Amino acid sequence: MVFSSLLFLFRFLPIVFLIYYLVPAKLKNTVLFLASLFFYTWGEPKFFPVMLISIGVNYVAGLLMEKYDQKEGIRRACFWFSFAVTLGFLLFFKYTNFFLSNLNAAFGLSLPLLPASEFHLPLGISFYTFQILAYTIDVYRRKIKVEHNLIDFGAFVVLFPQLIAGPIVLYPDISRELKSRKITLAQVDEGVGLFIMGLASKILLADTIGSLWTEVQMLGFSNVSTALAWLGVLAYSFQLYFDFSGYSLMAIGLGRMLGFYFPQNFNYPYISKSITEFWRRWHITLSSWFREYVYIPLGGNRVKKSRQFFNIFVVWFLTGFWHGANWNFILWGLYFFVLLMIEKTFLLKHLQKSRVLSHLYLIFFVMISWAIFAVSDLSMLGELFARMFSLAGGNDWMYYLRDYAGVLVLSVLASTPFFKILADTWGKNRIVRTVFLSALLMVCIAFMVDSTYSPFLYFNF
Amino acid sequence: MKQILKYPAAVLFGIFILTFFLVDVLNEDRYMSEFENMKLQQKPSFSWSDFADGSFGNNYVTYINHQILGRDNWISLKAAADMGLGRIESHGVTFGGDHYLMEKLQIVEDKNYSSAASTNVVKQTGLNRANGMMTSFLEMYDREITFSLVPNSYAILKDEVPVGFPGADQSEYSSKIYEQLKAADEKLQVVDFSKTLSEHSGEYIYYRTDHHWTTLGAYYAYEEYCRQKGLTPVALKDLEANTVEDFYGTFYSKAKRPGQPADTITWYDVPTEEFAFVANLRQDPELQEYGTVVQEDGLELFSVDSMMDKRKFEVRDKYAAFMWGNSGYVKIKSGHNLNHQDGKTSRLLLFKDSYANSIIPYLTYNYDEIIVVDLRYAAKSVKELMQEEFDDIFVMYNFSTYVSSASDLAKLKF
Numbered sequence: 081m082v083f084s085s086l087l088f089l090f091r092f093l094p095i096v097f098l099i100y101y102l103v104p105a106k107l108k109n110t111v112l113f114l115a116s117l118f119f120y121t122w123g124e125p126k127f128f129p130v131m132l133i134s135i136g137v138n139y140v141a142g143l144l145m146e147k148y149d150q151k152e153g154i155r156r157a158c159f160w161f162s163f164a165v166t167l168g169f170l171l172f173f174k175y176t177n178f179f180l181s182n183l184n185a186a187f188g189l190s191l192p193l194l195p196a197s198e199f200h201l202p203l204g205i206s207f208y209t210f211q212i213l214a215y216t217i218d219v220y221r222r223k224i225k226v227e228h229n230l231i232d233f234g235a236f237v238v239l240f241p242q243l244i245a246g247p248i249v250l251y252p253d254i255s256r257e258l259k260s261r262k263i264t265l266a267q268v269d270e271g272v273g274l275f276i277m278g279l280a281s282k283i284l285l286a287d288t289i290g291s292l293w294t295e296v297q298m299l300g301f302s303n304v305s306t307a308l309a310w311l312g313v314l315a316y317s318f319q320l321y322f323d324f325s326g327y328s329l330m331a332i333g334l335g336r337m338l339g340f341y342f343p344q345n346f347n348y349p350y351i352s353k354s355i356t357e358f359w360r361r362w363h364i365t366l367s368s369w370f371r372e373y374v375y376i377p378l379g380g381n382r383v384k385k386s387r388q389f390f391n392i393f394v395v396w397f398l399t400g401f402w403h404g405a406n407w408n409f410i411l412w413g414l415y416f417f418v419l420l421m422i423e424k425t426f427l428l429k430h431l432q433k434s435r436v437l438s439h440l441y442l443i444f445f446v447m448i449s450w451a452i453f454a455v456s457d458l459s460m461l462g463e464l465f466a467r468m469f470s471l472a473g474g475n476d477w478m479y480y481l482r483d484y485a486g487v488l489v490l491s492v493l494a495s496t497p498f499f500k501i502l503a504d505t506w507g508k509n510r511i512v513r514t515v516f517l518s519a520l521l522m523v524c525i526a527f528m529v530d531s532t533y534s535p536f537l538y539f540n541f
Numbered sequence: 542m543k544q545i546l547k548y549p550a551a552v553l554f555g556i557f558i559l560t561f562f563l564v565d566v567l568n569e570d571r572y573m574s575e576f577e578n579m580k581l582q583q584k585p586s587f588s589w590s591d592f593a594d595g596s597f598g599n600n601y602v603t604y605i606n607h608q609i610l611g612r613d614n615w616i617s618l619k620a621a622a623d624m625g626l627g628r629i630e631s632h633g634v635t636f637g638g639d640h641y642l643m644e645k646l647q648i649v650e651d652k653n654y655s656s657a658a659s660t661n662v663v664k665q666t667g668l669n670r671a672n673g674m675m676t677s678f679l680e681m682y683d684r685e686i687t688f689s690l691v692p693n694s695y696a697i698l699k700d701e702v703p704v705g706f707p708g709a710d711q712s713e714y715s716s717k718i719y720e721q722l723k724a725a726d727e728k729l730q731v732v733d734f735s736k737t738l739s740e741h742s743g744e745y746i747y748y749r750t751d752h753h754w755t756t757l758g759a760y761y762a763y764e765e766y767c768r769q770k771g772l773t774p775v776a777l778k779d780l781e782a783n784t785v786e787d788f789y790g791t792f793y794s795k796a797k798r799p800g801q802p803a804d805t806i807t808w809y810d811v812p813t814e815e816f817a818f819v820a821n822l823r824q825d826p827e828l829q830e831y832g833t834v835v836q837e838d839g840l841e842l843f844s845v846d847s848m849m850d851k852r853k854f855e856v857r858d859k860y861a862a863f864m865w866g867n868s869g870y871v872k873i874k875s876g877h878n879l880n881h882q883d884g885k886t887s888r889l890l891l892f893k894d895s896y897a898n899s900i901i902p903y904l905t906y907n908y909d910e911i912i913v914v915d916l917r918y919a920a921k922s923v924k925e926l927m928q929e930e931f932d933d934i935f936v937m938y939n940f941s942t943y944v945s946s947a948s949d950l951a952k953l954k955f
Contacts, residue, residue, distance in 0.1 A: 085602060086602075086605050086606050086609055087601065087602050087605050089558065090558065090561055090562045090565055090605065090609070091562065091605065093558055094558045094559045094562040095562075097555075097558075098559065122598050124595050124598075125592060125593050125595075126593060265544055265545070265547070265548045265551055265552075266547075266548060268548070268551040268555075269548035269550050269551035271551075272550050272551050272554045273550055276554075288626075294655065294657075295707075297653060297655070298647065298649050298653050298654065298655060298658060298662060299647070299649065299653070299707065300649065300650050300652075300653045303650075460652075474705075475704055475705040476705045476707050477705065478704045478705035479629075479703055479704060479705030479706050479707055480705070480707075482627075482629060482703065482704075482705075483627075483628055483629045483630050484628075485627055486625070486626035486627040486628070487626055487628075490626075510547070510549055510550075511549075513550060514549040514550045514553060517550050517554075518550075518553065521554070521557075522618065523618065523619075523622050525615060526615045526616070526618035526619040526622060527619055527622070528606075529606060529609055529612055529615035529616060529619070530615065530616050530619035
């Protein structure tokens with residue numbers, strides 16, 4: 081199930097929240113756990129066991145590590161077992177076909193691939209795997225207390241707001257709230273606001289502008305003008321940002337309504353003035369996860385320069401690979417590795433000199449990165465770059481620019497703190513805020529209703 | 542109470558979601574949406590196997606969406622919001638000048654095709670296959686066949702098309718198709734309507750809200766056909782014109798452009814000696830009051846005394862009045878053939894889509910008998926039909942239908 085659906089908004093949300101608010105505090109986690117399992121299971125029940133095993137193994141491993149606190153061998157065995165099972169699921173579902181097809185290509189083999197219809201990705205596996213791994217690693221490192229309550233642990237893992245697309249919530253982030261949390265009307269009010277803004281970001285901006293990119297892909301990169309190729313990549317850049325940050329915002333809002341404080345995940349990345357700054361503002365919980373659980377364990381920056389260089393390389397290789405099982409994602413990660421290294425060695429101090437130029441620099445290189453990110457077929461990626469960096473005329477872009485002008489302007493504004501400033505000034509007025517949010521919600525619902533609206537027409541008559 | 546007033550967003554949101562949920566659940570399901578001209582998803586029945594493979598979930602999502610309270614209003618609100626954003630396109634329909642809605646037909650390379658694309662996107666191989674079917678048909682018979690692709694509105698009304706409009710270049714594609722088909726059959730006669738239609742592009746030759754041409758557009762095409770065939774066209778002024786207002790066609794069903802004026806259908810009351818067609822009486826039992834069942838040409842036909850199904854003027858789908866909609870086999874006997882030769886029954890065999898429904902009434906002034914075949918509902922094998930004597934065999938499709946109709950054109954071979 082996804083948030084941006086009528087099913088979620090008009091069935092799941094009212095039923096679950098009503099029950100959740102009505103039951104006594106000690107049952108709230110049970111309601112959350114069951115509701116989240118239902119949310120997870122809806123649409124693809126076959127992955128239900130995967131989730132149960134992940135929860136069960138890590139829960140038991142945590143208890144055993146605590147019990148055998150003095151027996152290092154058993155602790156280590158428990159840790160590695162649960163680590164292998166948890167990461168194993170991710171590797172299996174996400175990367176098997178990538179490895180197989182590369183083996184086939186490299187050695188001329190013909191190992192059969194897993195059928196794509198059966199083995200797509202279980203919902204949210206990339207995200208919850210990282211949450212569970214962090215928990216088990218922290219327990220092993222004795223940084224956190226073990227969770228004794230299976231319901232609470234299960235609720236933490238499968239908590240529906242952040243299950244699909246983050247933010248990646250670490251156990252210490254919400255362990256206190258898991259045990260006791262206050263739910264006030266003020267929180268709910270704030271949560272509703274965040275949820276609606278996230279929904280609008282996803283539905284009104286991401287989905288709408290995304291169709292411009294889809295269209296450019298469909299026309300074929302070799303058949304469009306240079307201007308339209310750039311317009312397409314710009315559209316994709318906005319789509320990705322608003323889709324992803326919209327989901328995170330909805331998650332944070334829903335969390336707030338349930339009494340949880342999730343960490344911020346996006347902080348206006350497109351206003352950055354360097355790639356370094358960009359990655360402090362983009363998908364913050366993922367970057368901190370990699371820093372905490374890959375970079376620092378590898379030695380971080382407390383090692384000699386060449387080793388540090390290698391550590392950063394590993395982080396960006398994995399960051400790229402985490403985003404998708406394809407070479408273009410690895411390329412995308414390493415592209416950032418190179419840019420970050422260049423900035424780290426000398427560019428960063430120059431970038432501070434001109435705000436305009438450094439911002440243009442950032443936008444340019446980020447757009448290129450999204451082009452790499454968007455096109456998995458490397459020969460088509462070549463086609464796209466060939467078109468972006470050669471001059472091909474044509475007036476096709478005028479049609480699309482006109483069609484999407486309004487959405488593009490909104491997208492630019494929403495990439496800056498514009499709406500936040502509005503919220504902090506005019507939005508202080510309760511009536512203005514309520515009217516604005518209500519209108520926004522109505523339009524979002526209209527877009528959702530319309531989205532499956534592909535009427536069966538007597539069209540071929 | 543004070544608390545509640547302090548947080549109106551939370552309270553209103555809660556009340557709204559909950560009430561909407563309850564009313565939506567209790568609200569009776571609709572079977573069909575006339576507003577959108579489509580059947581709506583009904584409540585899926587639960588089974589474990591459907592649940593396990595996810596199809597129950599998917600159907601349920603569609604069900605909720607289709608049966609949502611006030612669906613038509615939501616769709617209108619979306620269209621208004623689009624207008625506010627300055628969009629000039631919706632669901633593959635472009636907002637042209639002078640209130641023209643136009644299909645943004647795109648022919649794309651297969652590798653770029655996305656299955657999520659709507660019906661206005663056609664694969665290049667789809668077009669190639671359509672050509673292939675037509676070619677094999679031409680090669681099968683050593684007879685003179687006439688062929689025509691009717692351009693769609695955007696290809697003719699150039700002034701109304703937005704700058705940079707990315708629709709497929711129909712005149713270029715059509716020329717290629719004509720060339721290919723002529724190469725397969727040198728006897729093929731092509732009637733190209735685009736010149737005459739372009740000459741009249743300032744007139745009301747296409748509907749603004751529908752994908753068809755008007756009876757006026759069809760008339761100019763008819764004149765061109767007669768010119769090439771050496772037939773005497775009937776003069777428009779000699780026909781009795783009637784008009785029907787408030788026509789909102791297929792384009793409007795897709796793109797609810799706010800403030801869109803309706804179309805007017807002009808139709809001509811053309812009498813026939815016989816008008817009989819393969820009808821689906823089970824689907825439309827009311828039809829029985831309008832005629833009688835007859836056994837002719839080896840088929841069970843339904844004979845009526847008008848070329849128009851006037852009931853359709855009362856409903857949304859007004860274009861379906863022409864020719865009583867689309868039938869797999871229509872037999873028309875005319876008593877007013879201007880080219881009539883005594884002792885001879887001139888016959889036309891017409892393979893067509895719905896565009897032809899506007900032109901057929903005129904053709905009764907040039908043939909004693911017309912057999913109309915819509916391949917989508919073919920009632921008789923083409924091989925069998927092609928055994929009969931015909932003075933002309935005419936294949937006429939609008940461009941958009943032709944490029945996406947390979948599977949129907951395939952029936953030409955059987």
